[in-house]
Amino acid sequence: MSIYRISKGHRSALLSGCCLAAMGTAxxxxxxxxxxxxxxxxVTGQVEFFRPTDxxxxxxxxxxxxETPQAITVLTDDLLDLTAARDLEDTIGLVPGYVNVGSYGxxxxxxxxxxxxxxxxEGILLNSxxxxxxxxxxxxxxxxxxxxxxxxxxxxxxxxYGGAINIVTRRPSDSLEIDLLLETGSFDRQRYSxxxxxxxxxSGSVRGYAGVAYETRNGxxxxxxxxxxxxxAALDIDLSPDTILEIDFSYESGQADPxxxxxxxxxxxxxVPDFIPTEWNGCAFVQGCDNEYENKDVLANLRHQINDNLxxxxxxxYATSERRHRFVSFLGLxxxxxxxxxxxxxxxxxxxxxxxxxxETTFTELALGGDFELGGQEHTFLLxxxxxxxxxxxxxxxxxxxxxxxQYANILTPTTDAPSVDDVPxxxxxTFPWDQTERSEQNLSLTAQLILRPVxxxxxxxxxxxxxxxxDGTGINNGGSEGPFADPGDPDASGYDLDVDGKVDDTxxxxxxxxxxxxxxxxxxxxxxxxxPTQSLTATGEPIDPxxxxxxxxxxxxxxxxGLVGASIAxxxxxxxxVPSVIGDGVRAEPSPREQEHKGVELxxxxxxxxxxxxxxxxxxxxxxxxxxxEESLIGNAIPNAPKHLxxxxxxxxxxxxxxxxxxxxxxxxxxxxxxxxxxxxxxxxDGYTLxxxxxxxxxxxxxxxxxxxxxxxxxxxxxxxxGSGFAGWGYGETRSWTANLTASF
Numbered sequence: 151m152s153i154y155r156i157s158k159g160h161r162s163a164l165l166s167g168c169c170l171a172a173m174g175t176a177x178x179x180x181x182x183x184x185x186x187x188x189x190x191x192x193v194t195g196q197v198e199f200f201r202p203t204d205x206x207x208x209x210x211x212x213x214x215x216x217e218t219p220q221a222i223t224v225l226t227d228d229l230l231d232l233t234a235a236r237d238l239e240d241t242i243g244l245v246p247g248y249v250n251v252g253s254y255g256x257x258x259x260x261x262x263x264x265x266x267x268x269x270x271x272e273g274i275l276l277n278s279x280x281x282x283x284x285x286x287x288x289x290x291x292x293x294x295x296x297x298x299x300x301x302x303x304x305x306x307x308x309x310x311y312g313g314a315i316n317i318v319t320r321r322p323s324d325s326l327e328i329d330l331l332l333e334t335g336s337f338d339r340q341r342y343s344x345x346x347x348x349x350x351x352x353s354g355s356v357r358g359y360a361g362v363a364y365e366t367r368n369g370x371x372x373x374x375x376x377x378x379x380x381x382x383a384a385l386d387i388d389l390s391p392d393t394i395l396e397i398d399f400s401y402e403s404g405q406a407d408p409x410x411x412x413x414x415x416x417x418x419x420x421x422v423p424d425f426i427p428t429e430w431n432g433c434a435f436v437q438g439c440d441n442e443y444e445n446k447d448v449l450a451n452l453r454h455q456i457n458d459n460l461x462x463x464x465x466x467x468y469a470t471s472e473r474r475h476r477f478v479s480f481l482g483l484x485x486x487x488x489x490x491x492x493x494x495x496x497x498x499x500x501x502x503x504x505x506x507x508x509x510e511t512t513f514t515e516l517a518l519g520g521d522f523e524l525g526g527q528e529h530t531f532l533l534x535x536x537x538x539x540x541x542x543x544x545x546x547x548x549x550x551x552x553x554x555x556x557q558y559a560n561i562l563t564p565t566t567d568a569p570s571v572d573d574v575p576x577x578x579x580x581t582f583p584w585d586q587t588e589r590s591e592q593n594l595s596l597t598a599q600l601i602l603r604p605v606x607x608x609x610x611x612x613x614x615x616x617x618x619x620x621x622d623g624t625g626i627n628n629g630g631s632e633g634p635f636a637d638p639g640d641p642d643a644s645g646y647d648l649d650v651d652g653k654v655d656d657t658x659x660x661x662x663x664x665x666x667x668x669x670x671x672x673x674x675x676x677x678x679x680x681x682x683p684t685q686s687l688t689a690t691g692e693p694i695d696p697x698x699x700x701x702x703x704x705x706x707x708x709x710x711x712x713g714l715v716g717a718s719i720a721x722x723x724x725x726x727x728x729v730p731s732v733i734g735d736g737v738r739a740e741p742s743p744r745e746q747e748h749k750g751v752e753l754x755x756x757x758x759x760x761x762x763x764x765x766x767x768x769x770x771x772x773x774x775x776x777x778x779x780x781e782e783s784l785i786g787n788a789i790p791n792a793p794k795h796l797x798x799x800x801x802x803x804x805x806x807x808x809x810x811x812x813x814x815x816x817x818x819x820x821x822x823x824x825x826x827x828x829x830x831x832x833x834x835x836x837d838g839y840t841l842x843x844x845x846x847x848x849x850x851x852x853x854x855x856x857x858x859x860x861x862x863x864x865x866x867x868x869x870x871x872x873x874g875s876g877f878a879g880w881g882y883g884e885t886r887s888w889t890a891n892l893t894a895s896f
Contacts, residue, residue: 205218216709222296223244224295243798246754246798249796250870263312267312276316279513287445293321303658304658320359327345330344333890335889341366359382375406376406378402379404380402381400396453398449405441441473446471466514515534519532527604535597536593540593588625592620597616608665616657620652654683670713671709674704677702679699680698701723714758719752726745726748745779748792752770753768754768773788791826795822797822798822817844820843823838836870841868842864845858855895856891857893862883862884862887864886
């Protein structure tokens with residue numbers, strides 16, 4: 151088999167499937183005329199542009215997406231370039247079932263997947279490894295991003311039940327490739343990057359990739375901005391014809407001035423809610439807010455093909471993330487009455503703090519997989535063992551005691567005549583609650599997956615995972631037993647010494663059936679389980695049982711128009727059980743009858759629907775409900791931050807050269823996020839919103855491409871939800887912006 155690869159810099163010129171077919175035919179004819187036998191020709195480019203067919207890095211099973219009994223969306227590097235996506239929050243609007251919750255000034259992004267919270271620290275993976283960080287990863291040197299929906303614990307560990315995002319890094323190329331980028335845009339945006347990839351030895355058995363970028367930009371809100379420098383490198387070594395070693399390294403450092411939620415954006419007058427005094431920019435109370443962070447990780451993967459049917463793989467790595475975080479925080483729907491100050495609320499309060507965090511992850515993974523024949527049919531198996539050692543350190547304390555509860559506003563009875571802070575008797579103003587904690591987790595898991603093909607067109611997927619986790623935490627909370635919030639007679643008091651340890655385990659099951667109802671159209675049903683250790687103890691010191699979730703999913707996937715278009719529909723039901731009732735900061739908890747139900751439908755179409763016209767579109771319907779709770783008034787309510795309706799459409803059209811404008815393409819689309827609840831009581835709602843975007847790309851020649859991208863073209867004014875709940879947790883979404891870049895590919 152001969153394989154011809156189109157380099158990254160030239161893929162966008164090949165937007166038509168008919169052009170690719172003609173190119174493949176021409177190459178085949180030329181080689182046949184020269185006497186060379188060609189078994190098969192695979193041209194990568196357009197087929198992988200909008201519609202990649204592989205997500206095995208995350209699923210860990212060698213099945214095409216269309217044959218995998220799980221809803222999956224994959225975004226390629228070409229699509230990321232086309233939309234000028236540099237962070238994960240730039241990509242979420244293209245994926246069904248996912249919604250952007252918000253970020254603090256361009257870092258610490260948070261998302262929702264099928265109604266479940268998905269934070270950068272808990273649901274974002276790099277090459278299928280949970281790296282554990284509060285800082286979003288830059289998308290330099292990315293090959294694709296795999297968005298899985300539904301519980302993923304069977305393959306990826308203790309993640310939430312809504313899904314997981316797996317970032318797959320770029321592999322070194324077989325031939326020399328150089329990519330340069332100059333980018334500018336709204337709010338003083340500047341980005342420069344350089345990437346080089348290719349063989350390092352004459353034989354090509356050693357290949358390397360290196361990339362570096364520098365980006366700086368202000369936010370669309372006052373006093374917000376970010377500056378960062380990501381560095382990526384990769385090395386592939388063919389140790390033998392059957393053995394390859396892959397090594398990845400990344401480093402990123404930066405600093406950010408995070409968003410102050412009530413600060414003005416650049417829409418002008420009226421952009422701040424009427425009852426928030428315009429001078430209320432939290433970071434103005436002190437010497438500004440800032441964040442400094444540093445991410446480092448090294449991953450190694452050794453794969454050996456034992457024979458035509460069996461392979462073995464060993465992976466290992468280390469990842470660390472450090473952050474110094476000075477910020478103005480807030481209390482959401484909670485008010486001063488919660489602290490016994492005797493003032494009616496709820497109110498929004500500010501206080502400033504310094505927070506130093508450090509995440510470290512060390513992991514190893516061993517896998518044995520392959521095919522075997524039984525009953526005249528070929529079947530597939532995978533055995534997987536994983537071990538992770540994770541630690542988290544936090545030092546959280548007040549920056550300036552005089553700013554504690556510096557300002558407030560009644561958020562349910564808006565008024566511009568808010569009383570002064572001096573009117574509130576704050577006896578604890580000179581002191582401040584602080585935390586100094588260190589937590590460690592050791593996680594061991596054993597997984598077995600089996601794909602049986604009893605007859606043609608039928609596949610049965612069976613899987614089981616045993617997971618065992620030990621945890622240990624020490625430190626103080628709110629000053630410990632000697633702090634101002636300690637109360638030995640009150641088990642719920644927030645001041646206490648932290649000393650918890652425990653061990654939990656569980657066995658998770660997975661099953662799926664896939665039937666090819668007609669050529670390239672697959673119907674499937676799947677059942678999957680997940681669990682999340684609470685790392686909390688009861689009042690008597692016993693570990694709380696892990697929280698559990700189960701999903702039932704029914705769907706159809708298909709490939710059409712000779713594989714150029716993929717379409718899918720999935721219906722799901724997720725049940726969340728054994729949700730603990732957490733006391734204080736989560737160190738102590740009690741079993742709770744809290745249960746939730748998430749059900750919905752997702753539709754997606756991706757691919758080249760007409761010659762030169764590529765489309766990615768989806769619709770998601772989500773219905774969430776609290777089905778059981780110790781607070782009976784909550785039963786029947788919807789889950790916060792989970793919009794019922796999501797819709798997006800994005801299209802890119804290559805202008806035919808016959809019209810006399812060669813190399814020009816135009817694109818654009820819209821994203822709609824429906825109304826969503828703000829809290830469990832369903833007292834407040836966020837309005838829905840619709841955002842429009844467009845782009846124009848022009849290939850100047852075989853090397854240079856110019857592009858301009860516009861977002862939120864109508865300058866829609868909308869809110870996104872940040873951490874916590876209540877108006878204090880809301881912030882304005884991004885205003886109208888534009889980005890222009892020039893890329894050179896050699």
